Amino acid sequence: xxxQARKSELLFSGSDWNFAKLSRVYDEIEAxxxxxxxxxxxxxxxxxxxxxxxxxxxxxxxxxxxxxHWSFGKRFLYDEFLYRKGARGLAYELVINxxxxxxxxxxxxxxxxxxxxxxxxxxxxxxxxKNNHLFRQWTDAGGILSYLDFAKSYIARCEERHGLAAVxxxxxxxxxxxxxxxxxxxxxxxxxxxxxxxxxxxxxxxEERSFSDLWRxxxxxxxxxxxxxxxxILAERKKSLxxxxxxxxxxxxxxxxxxxxxxxxxxxxxxxxxxxxxPQRQTQVMNxxxxxxxHYTIMNTLFDRGRISEGAMLEILRNHxxxxxxxxxxxxxxxxxxxxxxxxxxxxxxxRISTAPTAEDRDWFPDIAGRGDWRDTLLDAWxxxxxxxxxxxxxxxxxIRKWRLFMLADGADExxxxxxxxxxxxxxxxxxxxxxxxxxxxxxxxxIQVVDVDLLGDRHLRLQHKVKDGIMLEGQSRDATxxxxxxxxxxxxxxxxxxxxxxxxxxxxxxxEL
Amino acid sequence: MPIFIDRRLNPKDKSLGNRQRFLxxxxxxLKRSIRxxxxxxxxxxxxxxxxxxxxxxGTDEPSFGDDxxxxxxxxxxPGNKTFSPGDLIDKPGGGGGYGSAPGTTESEDDFRFVLxxxxxxxxxxxxxxxxxxxxxxxxQILSFKPRRAGFAASGAPTxxxxxxxxxxxxxxxxxxxxxxxxxxxxxxRQIAELEAKQASAAVRERITALRxxxxxxxxxxxxxxxxxxVDIRFNRFDPQPVPNANAVMFCLMDVSGxxxxxxxxxxxxxxxxxxxxxxxxxxxxxxxxxxxxxxAKEVDEQTFFYHTESGGTxxxxxxxxxxxxxxxxxxxxxxxxxxxxxxxGDNFATxxxxxxxxxxxxxxxxxxxxxxxxxxxxxxxxxxxxTENGTSLWRAYxxxxxxxxxxxxxxxxAPADIYPVFRELxxxxxxxxxxx
Numbered sequence: 001x002x003x004q005a006r007k008s009e010l011l012f013s014g015s016d017w018n019f020a021k022l023s024r025v026y027d028e029i030e031a032x033x034x035x036x037x038x039x040x041x042x043x044x045x046x047x048x049x050x051x052x053x054x055x056x057x058x059x060x061x062x063x064x065x066x067x068x069h070w071s072f073g074k075r076f077l078y079d080e081f082l083y084r085k086g087a088r089g090l091a092y093e094l095v096i097n098x099x100x101x102x103x104x105x106x107x108x109x110x111x112x113x114x115x116x117x118x119x120x121x122x123x124x125x126x127x128x129x130k131n132n133h134l135f136r137q138w139t140d141a142g143g144i145l146s147y148l149d150f151a152k153s154y155i156a157r158c159e160e161r162h163g164l165a166a167v168x169x170x171x172x173x174x175x176x177x178x179x180x181x182x183x184x185x186x187x188x189x190x191x192x193x194x195x196x197x198x199x200x201x202x203x204x205x206x207e208e209r210s211f212s213d214l215w216r217x218x219x220x221x222x223x224x225x226x227x228x229x230x231x232x233i234l235a236e237r238k239k240s241l242x243x244x245x246x247x248x249x250x251x252x253x254x255x256x257x258x259x260x261x262x263x264x265x266x267x268x269x270x271x272x273x274x275x276x277x278x279p280q281r282q283t284q285v286m287n288x289x290x291x292x293x294x295h296y297t298i299m300n301t302l303f304d305r306g307r308i309s310e311g312a313m314l315e316i317l318r319n320h321x322x323x324x325x326x327x328x329x330x331x332x333x334x335x336x337x338x339x340x341x342x343x344x345x346x347x348x349x350x351x352r353i354s355t356a357p358t359a360e361d362r363d364w365f366p367d368i369a370g371r372g373d374w375r376d377t378l379l380d381a382w383x384x385x386x387x388x389x390x391x392x393x394x395x396x397x398x399x400i401r402k403w404r405l406f407m408l409a410d411g412a413d414e415x416x417x418x419x420x421x422x423x424x425x426x427x428x429x430x431x432x433x434x435x436x437x438x439x440x441x442x443x444x445x446x447x448i449q450v451v452d453v454d455l456l457g458d459r460h461l462r463l464q465h466k467v468k469d470g471i472m473l474e475g476q477s478r479d480a481t482x483x484x485x486x487x488x489x490x491x492x493x494x495x496x497x498x499x500x501x502x503x504x505x506x507x508x509x510x511x512x513e514l
Numbered sequence: 515m516p517i518f519i520d521r522r523l524n525p526k527d528k529s530l531g532n533r534q535r536f537l538x539x540x541x542x543x544l545k546r547s548i549r550x551x552x553x554x555x556x557x558x559x560x561x562x563x564x565x566x567x568x569x570x571x572g573t574d575e576p577s578f579g580d581d582x583x584x585x586x587x588x589x590x591x592p593g594n595k596t597f598s599p600g601d602l603i604d605k606p607g608g609g610g611g612y613g614s615a616p617g618t619t620e621s622e623d624d625f626r627f628v629l630x631x632x633x634x635x636x637x638x639x640x641x642x643x644x645x646x647x648x649x650x651x652x653x654q655i656l657s658f659k660p661r662r663a664g665f666a667a668s669g670a671p672t673x674x675x676x677x678x679x680x681x682x683x684x685x686x687x688x689x690x691x692x693x694x695x696x697x698x699x700x701x702x703r704q705i706a707e708l709e710a711k712q713a714s715a716a717v718r719e720r721i722t723a724l725r726x727x728x729x730x731x732x733x734x735x736x737x738x739x740x741x742x743x744v745d746i747r748f749n750r751f752d753p754q755p756v757p758n759a760n761a762v763m764f765c766l767m768d769v770s771g772x773x774x775x776x777x778x779x780x781x782x783x784x785x786x787x788x789x790x791x792x793x794x795x796x797x798x799x800x801x802x803x804x805x806x807x808x809x810a811k812e813v814d815e816q817t818f819f820y821h822t823e824s825g826g827t828x829x830x831x832x833x834x835x836x837x838x839x840x841x842x843x844x845x846x847x848x849x850x851x852x853x854x855x856x857x858x859g860d861n862f863a864t865x866x867x868x869x870x871x872x873x874x875x876x877x878x879x880x881x882x883x884x885x886x887x888x889x890x891x892x893x894x895x896x897x898x899x900x901t902e903n904g905t906s907l908w909r910a911y912x913x914x915x916x917x918x919x920x921x922x923x924x925x926x927x928a929p930a931d932i933y934p935v936f937r938e939l940x941x942x943x944x945x946x947x948x949x950x
Contacts, residue, residue: 019518026516044516053521056528071575073536076529077568077627100517107522122516164535172575179577328593337592406594408603410587416602422594435590446578465578471585473578480576 011307015110022046022105025115028307029123032298038375039127039294042101042141046122049104054094055080057104061277062094064102065148067155067269069171092319095121097129097280099141112312116319119298124291131383132286134279144276151269158262170263173484174249174270181249181274184442201265244449244464248485249274251450257459258490267488282441285387289343293378296320296344326403342403346390349399350377360397387439395435397428405431412470446473448495459491466500472507473497479514486511536573537633541640543569544629548637552786553779556815558801560786561793564634565626638786660751669748682745692738693731701728761796761882762844763789766832766855769805769823773858777889781856782819784887784932788854791936796850802839806832808862812839827860829907830868837876846880853881859888859905866910873911878918885935886911886923 011028012021026044033039049057059076060066092113094104103121105114129135140147159167174181245251249271253264280287299320303313326341327333353361354374362369368377381390400423407430408417421427421434437443452462463485465473478495486493497506537544547566551559597603629637665678705724708717765785767773773781792799803818804810807825810832836853844851861869878884888908908923915921924935 019520022518023516045519046516047519047521049521049524053524053528059529059532068531068535070532070535070539070573072529073532073534074568074573076532077536078625081625081627164538168535168539175575176577326592328595329591330593330595337590403592404594405590405592406597408589408591410589412582412584412586416604417589419597419599419601419603420588422597422599427599431590434588437588438590446580448578467585469586471587472581474581477576477579480574481578484576 009306010309011302012111012115012312013309015112017109017111017114021111022114022118025111026118026122028302029115029119029298032301033119033123033127033294036301037294037297038379039123040131041123041126042099042130044103044122044126045100046103046105046118048107050107051083054091054104054106055083057094062096063148064096065145065152067152067171068159069175070168071175093117093121095125095129096144097135097139097141097276098144101126101129101141110315112308112315113319115302115308115312116295116299116316119295120291123298124294125287127294128283128287128290128382131379132279132283132386133384134282134386138279139276147272151273155266155269158266162262167266169487170266171270173487174267176481176484177249177252177488178270178274179445180448181247181271182278183247183250183275185246243453244451246447246449247271248448248450248463252485252488255453256489259488278441279386282386282388282439285339285343285346285439286382286385286390287343288340289347290382292320292324292340292344293347328404345399345402346394347378347381349396350374350381350394352398353396358398364396365394388436391439392432392436395432397423400428400431405435407431407434443468447500461485461489461491461493463493463495465495465497467497467506468500470499478509482509482511483514537629540569540571540573541637543571543573545637545640548629548634551634552638552782558789558793558799560634560638561790562631562634563628565628568625568627635790659754661754662749663752664750665747666750667747669750673748673751675747675749678747679741679745682747683741686742686745687738687740690738692740693735698728698731698735701731760798760800760848761792761850761852762800762802763792764802764804764836764839764851764853765818766804766806766836766853766857767818768807768827768829768832768857768860769818769821770807770827770860771822771824772827772860773822773889777856777858778819780889780926780929780932781887783929784856784885784926784935785854787932787936788852788885792852800844802836804832804835804839806835810835826862828862828865829857830865830872833869833872833877837872837880840880851881853877853884855884855886857886857888857907858890859907861905861907861910863906866906869907870910870913873914873921874917878914878921881920883920884918884922886921887932887935888923888925890925890927892927 011025026046030041030044034041055076057064058079059072061072066072092106092109096102096104101122103118103126105117109117129141135141155167155171249267252259253267253271256264259267299308299313299316302308303310308316324338324341324344326338350368351374353365353369354372354377355370357365357369368374371377381394385393404423406419406423407421407427409420410417421430423431447466447468449464449466450461451464454460454462473495482493482495492511494508494510496508498504499506544566547569548560548564551564665675701724705721705728708721708724711717763785767778767781789799789801801815803813803815805813805818805823806827806829807823808828808831809825812835813821832855840846840851873884888905908925911921911923915923922935924931926932926935
């Protein structure tokens with residue numbers, strides 16, 4: 001009779017899933033997540049897809065809608081090759097930062113996996129997307145899907161009107177600059193609403209339609225007045241350039257003299273998408289850590305309450321431990337630090353410090369040690385940090401010892417690595433700071449800015465690369481990318497490498513040398 | 515409760531457009547891959563899927579990236595076992611950064627993907643400049659007709675094979691000892707008989723026992739179905755290409771020293787194209803390779819294309835060999851005979867007369883089609899162009915050309931010149947039939 005009663009409490013049994021079970025499990029998990037962990041989420045839309053569709057989604061950078069470009073086709077072939085060869089499995093889920101939050105579930109998953117994935121994506125990622133300040137400030141979850149829809153149809157229309165090759169050329173060039181197409185320092189201008197965009201497009205179309213080539217053939221009236229007017233326009237333009245500018249795509253979109261309106265719009269689309277993904281790249285550890293922490297906590301709570309059978313729980317734990325597996329540096333499977341593992345360990349460490357701190361923890365974390373309110377601490381961290389600041393703030397000596405982290409100094413011209421710090425008293429702070437630094441996208445990506453344009457003369461566009469720690473740009477890809485910039489700018493482009501410390505010019509590359 | 519959407523039935527090939535764009539982008543590289551396939555593979559191999567290496571040119575996506583060979587970095591790694599501060603560790607070879615994640619660039623080297631048959635043919639046709647209608651014709655697959663091929667455990671209800679199903683059901687009933695209807699009837703009859711008699715205690719007991727027995731039997735009959743789903747067998751059908759006819763294709767080639775790589779490459783494409791055409795029209799095609807110098811020999815494909823031999827050039831020997839093989843193995847009544855000959859036009863001076871005679875008297879009566887290509891230097895192409903003059907073989911064949919409509923000849927200097935040789939073949943398909 002006891003087993004009978006227990007059985008009726010189980011949320012599901014057996015490995016097959018159906019929509020009724022999914023819905024029951026979701027409701028339970030959502031209740032747990034919001035009440036126990038205090039999560040705050042967007043409404044959820046769950047979509048069941050097959051493995052082919054998952055591969056499709058992979059190739060379009062995980063978005064349900066995407067414009068067409070050959071590079072996605074290449075991506076698809078590559079992913080398909082790895083998958084067919086068995087070299088890589090597919091993700092169990094895919095989640096999109098949108099409102100409502102779209103979660104893709106694979107049809108092959110067992111019911112236990114669907115439950116895990118629901119807790120991970122529909123609760124964990126969803127909460128993070130909705131609450132983290134980077135996502136709140138820099139992306140527009142409500143508008144992204146309609147924006148992508150617009151982007152897709154707009155580019156398709158451009159392909160019809162201007163030909164595939166012309167559109168491809170612009171997309172290629174814009175893609176090359178995606179890394180340099182985000183605002184790092186100030187907030188991006190808000191996405192204009194659908195209506196405004198529509199209005200703008202209509203106006204441009206009207207201008208295109210009503211443009212008459214006849215006017216151009218009119219003889220110049222009184223040769224003198226024109227240069228003056230030109231001077232004024234150019235001066236005005238230079239004032240509005242607001243140099244230096246770190247967002248190359250934005251600069252080119254607004255100021256290039258050779259781009260047609262539709263080309264500008266395409267550059268803008270690429271830039272908006274780059275900006276949309278920028279926060280995700282800055283919060284890998286936190287985002288995955290948050291989702292993993294949430295699913296681990298919720299699944300264990302459900303199991304403790306007898307809502308999940310032991311068999312299902314074993315399956316969940318097996319998958320969980322695969323996900324958070326961290327090989328050591330000398331393991332052939334090592335391919336960098338696993339963000340799932342680091343994120344989860346750090347968040348569980350915060351939980352430990354709040355509830356059972358050691359003397360060391362009290363020294364290092366006086367604000368949170370022993371306060372017992374780990375939920376609030378975590379909610380606060382999830383809302384206000386990115387990877388870099390999160391690690392800088394919360395990586396504890398205990399965790400550094402657990403992971404046995406060590407730091408190598410690597411000079412390109414030296415034949416050896418030098419072990420600079422290990423997990424001891426003298427090394428904790430240095431390791432923490434170096435690890436945090438390695439997650440700072442702004443510092444680890446090349447810093448390239450537009451510094452000058454001679455609009456009155458030869459329209460030569462000057463770029464500057466601030467060289468930090470002597471790290472130069474790779475020559476071949478630099479030249480190829482410069483060619484792309486030239487395509488978008490239309491005139492001479494040069495890139496100077498300036499040492500960030502001394503200000504000395506290390507090298508300069510001109511497009512005419514290419 | 516969340517919103518659920520089942521997308522499994524949505525169309526799958528969402529990225530097809532991206533694939534097409536990618537293939538177009540990498541066209542030149544892919545074409546080279548296919549050209550290599552033609553060069554190294556058999557002439558019948560082209561007509562299917564092919565795995566090709568990832569094209570490198572034109573498909574890289576550059577962006578500004580750090581030079582791994584410069585500057586000072588710090589790496590944080592997990593799993594320290596023996597290191598103390600100040601230890602020096604030798605860098606692994608290659609000079610790459612230690613903590614660098616394996617990028618996609620290295621692993622893409624051995625990355626191959628599969629081009630469908632259609633895509634392969636598209637790439638192959640590209641420099642041949644075939645008219646669209648012909649391309650379509652070549653790409654079409656034969657019509658298929660289902661043919662009985664054994665039995666299957668699953669299928670459409672209309673295809674149930676009753677005999678097979680009942681045989682299985684019978685065997686199963688015997689194996690599981692399903693009570694027969696006769697046994698039921700027998701017991702029922704006994705009960706009826708007993709009930710008609712006087713009702714003594716013994717009889718009543720017997721009736722009860724019989725009734726129990728009857729019930730047991732009937733229960734058993736219910737449990738063991740007369741026809742169970744496991745018994746059911748379906749007729750299985752295999753798609754079979756509609757039998758058309760048999761064809762044999764003779765490839766004749768001069769392999770004397772004057773035929774270099776370029777000549778052989780062009781000749782091979784010429785043979786591949788004819789073969790493709792024939793595979794569309796005939797169910798079964800045999801290919802015979804005859805090579806000749808001053809004597810001719812039937813060889814396998816490998817030898818045909820890749821072995822060189824020295825010697826003079828006597829074309830008629832190849833024609834004689836071909837005639838002999840036809841007589842021996844391919845009676846013209848049963849086989850459609852196609853011949854393709856490639857040469858650089860050299861021939862032993864007095865032999866050309868003999869060639870005319872052989873073709874005119876014997877071979878052209880047997881052949882559906884005889885195509886001759888003379889491979890010339892690209893520099894010569896504008897000199898000879900369309901003049902009647904030329905090598906001795908050319909002049910000789912010219913005489914045949916006028917007489918036989920199913921004889922085609924052409925000088926080729928580039929891949930694009932090949933197609934016109936076959937123009938007649940592709941244009942007048944029905945008419946050709948009757949000339950056989």
